[in-house]
């Protein structure tokens with residue numbers, strides 16, 4: 226037999242491996258083990274940054290007026306040095322809170338849930354039980370009407386507001402599309418993340434220009450770069466993009 | 479070899495083999511999930527479930543790539559042959575890793591929604607008409623179904639139940655599964671995080687695999703027998719067959735014959751081992767028997783029968799000579815038919 230083991234003949238059920246062949250196999254085994262360990266380290270280390278979001282899962286209770294825009298939004302008046310704020314609401318799991326909010330629009334409520342923050346977006350993950358309860362009216366203030374910022378064509382990505390605001394990390398992109406679609410079907414508000422800011426914000430609650438809540442219309446475009454036209458409105462700290470689905474098209478990267 | 483089927487027979491070499499595969503897998507997963515997160519440059523940690531689905535998914539891909547490379551590698555360099563004989567355990571391990579991947583996708587991306595997760599898998603994304611945003615999960619489903627079917631039928635029981643021919647065809651589906659996995663990654667992960675290094679690893683694995691298969695093909699392609707009369711084909715010069723080795727003659731349509739030279743004699747058997755269709759012609763004569771390179775099943779060269787107490791039989795073929803030129807009858811004898819071996823030195827000088 227040649228010394229390099231090339232000529233060695235090994236049969237599986239015989240335990241003894243001829244020596245040079247044994248060395249060759251040991252080297253192959255070692256290479257496989259080292260390469261796998263190294264690849265695991267390098268591939269995981271190269272993970273893309275999901276971006277900053279506040280996800281301390283701090284439980285809070287906030288009192289304000291519930292509005293349908295058309296997704297449930299909580300308007301919290303100013304006071305004690307705070308500016309008025311608007312919170313987007315979503316439920317636990319891949320659900321919106323439409324059923325809890327039903328019948329309470331226009332009324333003062335206390336909402337209990339976990340706070341997520343990303344950029345100009347504030348979102349409350351409303352508790353399943355007693356998440357929204359009617360509260361006493363406050364005489365302080367009536368929420369300001371939405372302020373129109375005009376018509377825009379924006380380029381960006383349609384995400385589900387909950388995962389993008391921080392409930393998942395990362396919570397956007399095409400790998401996450403099926404998950405995002407499920408959130409939208411469940412009533413979680415869609416969020417448009419623009420590549421350029423409008424009056425300081427890159428994040429917009431995405432509705433269609435009929436003020437409809439038909440997220441299925443966006444399903445084919447979720448997670449990828451699109452461009453779309455629509456009216457932008459500002460409500461306290463947060464922005465609504467009333468887009469015209471007819472003008473939506475895929476945009477180059 | 480088997481007289482009856484045993485559940486799984488363990489040998490020390492099998493344990494070492496499985497041990498190395500498991501070690502490589504565990505190191506990959508631990509490096510991915512435990513070591514690397516401390517080195518990631520991220521503003522907030524990646525979800526555990528997402529990191530896990532990526533770790534197990536990419537690990538399964540790498541394992542399947544390696545499994546598919548073993549066959550052609552051992553054609554190119556016989557020292558890889560020992561890696562072949564326990565490939566089935568390797569396959570079952572890869573399938574389990576893929577299941578872990580799917581479990582985390584299921585419990586994180588598909589769960590907790592108004593739809594049942596299985597329904598969600600098929601209905602959440604229906605953008606079949608576009609490349610960007612295509613429901614790449616569907617390719618994962620195809621790959622998973624194949625991997626599960628192969629893992630399930632990997633035991634010898636299924637081999638004899640389905641017959642080696644059918645079993646082998648079924649297990650060729652692994653190539654379809656591999657194609658599906660590559661599509662799954664190209665339409666999913668590449669469009670999502672799109673890490674260029676991962677793209678490079680996946681492309682290099684897939685292209686490397688195609689490369690070794692092509693290289694192995696050109697090595698193993700036997701010269702096509704040139705037709706003499708209708709049934710006898712030219713099998714080349716006797717003198718160029720090495721002692722205790724075989725020449726493989728390709729009769730076309732997947733039929734190959736191994737002509738062995740041993741003890742100054744020549745005998746022809748089918749190239750397909752009765753166990754798992756291993757290439758007998760790449761084996762050797764050991765203790766007077768043709769010995770399959772894959773799992774060591776043995777056959778007497780003159781009648782294709784395994785020595786007692788074993789019962790396997792393979793087809794034999796008739797040979798005849800014209801001076802130093804060998805002729806092979808393409809009509810196979812029923813398995814186990816005795817054929818008188820052809821002496822090498824019959825008045826003619828043996829060129830070797």
Ligand code: HEM
Pocket residue numbers: 400401528531532533535536537538539542576579580583587599615617618619621622625659662663666667670671676
């Ligand atoms: C029911 C079947 C499957 C489903 C639903 C599925 C789903 C997914 C999803 C959603 C992702 C994206 C994860 C992310 O980065 O956010 C993914 C990635 C991946 N999947 Fe699957 N998958 C399935 C089967 C498979 C199988 C059988 C394999 C391989 C053997 C596989 C290999 C991969 C790989 C390599 C990735 C990329 C991981 C990375 O980005 O590092 N998948 N799969």
Ligand code: FES
Pocket residue numbers: 751752753754755756757770771772773774775
């Ligand atoms: S294929 Fe297993 S011994 Fe021949």
